[in-house]
Amino acid sequence: xxxxxxTDPTSEPTIATTSTTTSALRCEGLTKAFQxxxxxxxxxxDVPQGQITALIGPNGAGKTTVVNILSGSMKxxxxxxxxxxxxxxxxxSFEIARLGLMRTFQLSRELGGLxxxxxxxxxxxxxxxxxxFNVFFRPGTVRRAExxxxxRALEILGTYGLYAVRDDRARExxxxxxxxxxxxxxxxxxxxxxLLDEPMAGVNPALIERIGGYILALKAQGVTVLMVEHNLNxxxxxxxxxxxxxxxxxxxxxxxxxLRANKEVVRAYLGEVIDARPPx
Amino acid sequence: xxxxxxxxFTLVFFLFDYFILAMGLNIQYGETGILNFAYFAxxxxxxxxxxxxxxxNSVGTGQHYIFGWGIPFPFNLLMGGIATxxxxxxxxxxxxxxxxxxxxxxxxxxSSLILYDICNNFVPLFNGADGLYNVPPPFASVLKLTTNxxxxxxxxxxxxxxxxxxxxxxxxxxxxLGRTFRAIRDDDTVAAALGKNVFRGQLKSxxxxxxxxxxxxxxxxxxxxxxxxxxxxxGETFVVFAVxxxxxxxxxxxxxxxxLLVETLLVxxxxxLPAIPGHPGLIEYxxxxxIGVFLMVMLWFRPQGVWPExxxxxxxxxxxxxxxxxxxxxxxxEADVSDAALNDGSRG
Numbered sequence: 064x065x066x067x068x069x070t071d072p073t074s075e076p077t078i079a080t081t082s083t084t085t086s087a088l089r090c091e092g093l094t095k096a097f098q099x100x101x102x103x104x105x106x107x108x109d110v111p112q113g114q115i116t117a118l119i120g121p122n123g124a125g126k127t128t129v130v131n132i133l134s135g136s137m138k139x140x141x142x143x144x145x146x147x148x149x150x151x152x153x154x155x156s157f158e159i160a161r162l163g164l165m166r167t168f169q170l171s172r173e174l175g176g177l178x179x180x181x182x183x184x185x186x187x188x189x190x191x192x193x194x195x196f197n198v199f200f201r202p203g204t205v206r207r208a209e210x211x212x213x214x215r216a217l218e219i220l221g222t223y224g225l226y227a228v229r230d231d232r233a234r235e236x237x238x239x240x241x242x243x244x245x246x247x248x249x250x251x252x253x254x255x256x257x258l259l260d261e262p263m264a265g266v267n268p269a270l271i272e273r274i275g276g277y278i279l280a281l282k283a284q285g286v287t288v289l290m291v292e293h294n295l296n297x298x299x300x301x302x303x304x305x306x307x308x309x310x311x312x313x314x315x316x317x318x319x320x321x322l323r324a325n326k327e328v329v330r331a332y333l334g335e336v337i338d339a340r341p342p343x
Numbered sequence: 344x345x346x347x348x349x350x351x352f353t354l355v356f357f358l359f360d361y362f363i364l365a366m367g368l369n370i371q372y373g374e375t376g377i378l379n380f381a382y383f384a385x386x387x388x389x390x391x392x393x394x395x396x397x398x399x400n401s402v403g404t405g406q407h408y409i410f411g412w413g414i415p416f417p418f419n420l421l422m423g424g425i426a427t428x429x430x431x432x433x434x435x436x437x438x439x440x441x442x443x444x445x446x447x448x449x450x451x452x453x454s455s456l457i458l459y460d461i462c463n464n465f466v467p468l469f470n471g472a473d474g475l476y477n478v479p480p481p482f483a484s485v486l487k488l489t490t491n492x493x494x495x496x497x498x499x500x501x502x503x504x505x506x507x508x509x510x511x512x513x514x515x516x517x518x519x520l521g522r523t524f525r526a527i528r529d530d531d532t533v534a535a536a537l538g539k540n541v542f543r544g545q546l547k548s549x550x551x552x553x554x555x556x557x558x559x560x561x562x563x564x565x566x567x568x569x570x571x572x573x574x575x576x577x578g579e580t581f582v583v584f585a586v587x588x589x590x591x592x593x594x595x596x597x598x599x600x601x602x603l604l605v606e607t608l609l610v611x612x613x614x615x616l617p618a619i620p621g622h623p624g625l626i627e628y629x630x631x632x633x634i635g636v637f638l639m640v641m642l643w644f645r646p647q648g649v650w651p652e653x654x655x656x657x658x659x660x661x662x663x664x665x666x667x668x669x670x671x672x673x674x675x676x677e678a679d680v681s682d683a684a685l686n687d688g689s690r691g
Binding site: 134135136155156157160161165166168172173174175176177178180181184185186188189190191192193194195198199205206208209210213217229230232248252 | 511514515518519520522523525526528529530532533534535536537538539540541547551593652654655656657658660661664
């Protein structure tokens with residue numbers, strides 16, 4: 064398919080371009096191999112604007128690798144990625160972040176030596192105080208930006224129930240708090256698109272409920288969310304759209320209820336018949 | 344004044360000088376996480392350039408060196424600092440773009456060995472193995488200072504410079520830029536995911552730190568009037584590392600304490616030991632061993648250093664910014680966090 068130009072009217076439209084809703088994030092034919100193992104093998108999908116999309120699939124389907132590629136933490140071998148209209152394939156992680164795509168990590172990666180509040184304060188993009196010149200010659204500008212950021216950070220910490228631990232070092236937080244901090248920090252960066260890599264993993268039911276609420280609140284604010292998730296109850300409750308990945312390929316997309324009727328999806332992921340053979 | 348006093352002022356000079364050196368290495372290693380094992384090579388380059396620009400034209404001096412412009416203090420010092428920063432840019436582009444922690448450290452240590460060999464063997468540069476000597480002491484002729492009265496004078500000058508540089512460094516480490524440095528130190532992948540250009544951040548930190556190395560080196564050569572390669576063997580870098588580890592990584596005031604304990608007390612106290620007959624140079628080895636043992640004891644019992652990094656508390660930030668925090672219902676929020684359910688979530 065890669066030799067077909069998207070402007071060619073005679074070409075068959077690919078699955079990715081048939082979608083009528085505008086997509087916030089789109090990738091076509093992503094591949095990534097690790098010493099011969101094809102972790103991602105032609106993943107193609109759309110993440111619709113302003114919705115919550117789930118990325119599901121069995122372990123080893125390449126979900127985290129896809130998230131790493133989309134966020135620029137990893138380079139793909141081939142394929143293309145678009146953020147809205149802009150092609151961002153294999154751009155540096157920080158450039159993609161500056162375009163408004165923020166990600167969280169499957170295993171929480173807090174900035175351990177910084178306080179919880181500082182973790183959030185790092186997040187705003189291109190702060191005036193990050194320039195040496197401004198630090199010494201425009202202290203007023205730096206200070207005003209700090210005022211706004213500190214105020215906003217404390218507010219977000221309040222929302223996420225982390226206000227009381229604002230002065231603790233991030234490495235001292237509990238596992239659940241670290242999960243919340245990951246999301247809060249990404250939110251602090253005012254993302255257009257949020258990539259959440261298993262935000263509910265290793266989290267108890269009460270907190271799952273809360274995190275689900277936060278994600279819905281973000282959607283209400285117009286943030287597009289793509290989340291890797293194994294908990295199908297959560298997916299059912301909060302996700303508008305589901306992408307099933309298996310063996311590095313997009314197996315199917317649609318609503319979860321539709322996918323439950325899809326035999327391939329059921330076999331690959333949803334259960335009933337579990338194929339325990341290792342991938343050949 | 345008695346000889347003891349001159350010795351004391353020499354110690355004071357080294358106290359302040361190593362405070363400056365430690366601040367430079369601290370922003371690179373303590374704040375940004377760059378394991379710069381080439382640090383003392385930067386110090387030496389700063390010293391050589393400061394010396395070479397302040398010496399007169401080399402013709403007829405019996406020495407070989409570049410520059411020889413007779414530039415007075417403090418401009419020679421600034422040139423030493425700037426030259427060192429430029430060297431940092433070159434090395435950063437070679438090493439920092441691709442390499443991470445351990446490999447970076449290895450490449451940096453080999454770079455320092457290469458620099459050492461060049462300075463030691465390429466005589467036209469900085470007089471080879473003889474090193475530079477007869478570097479004019481600043482203000483000595485203007486103020487009619489003798490060799491002895493120069494020592495307390497220059498120790499005081501160094502103290503003032505250290506104070507200014509401490510002020511500048513605190514401004515940097517407390518700014519959002521310093522915060523970004525620490526984010527890169529703690530996890531550069533996260534920093535990049537938050538839109539921080541990690542290479543640029545590391546480059547800035549290298550430039551700032553190397554400027555400090557250059558100034559510290561320039562002060563050394565002006566204090567002693569000479570510098571040859573035996574004074575900056577690669578092992579010297581570890582004395583500066585010892586200063587910041589003992590004092591407290593990431594804390595500028597702690598560095599002064601570290602400088603006092605390691606550089607002033609440990610390194611120079613051994614000079615009071617009587618020479619051991621038949622074993623010339625043994626004292627220096629005892630010195631190195633003492634630093635090693637002291638470092639191990641510190642890492643074992645107080646790894647955070649005497650005066651560790653203290654994060655800025657939200658109340659301080661809010662107070663300094665002159666605004667009250669948002670009206671968050673603290674009681675509710677505290678209840679939220681101490682929620683037993685939340686803490687159960689720690690099993691991942």
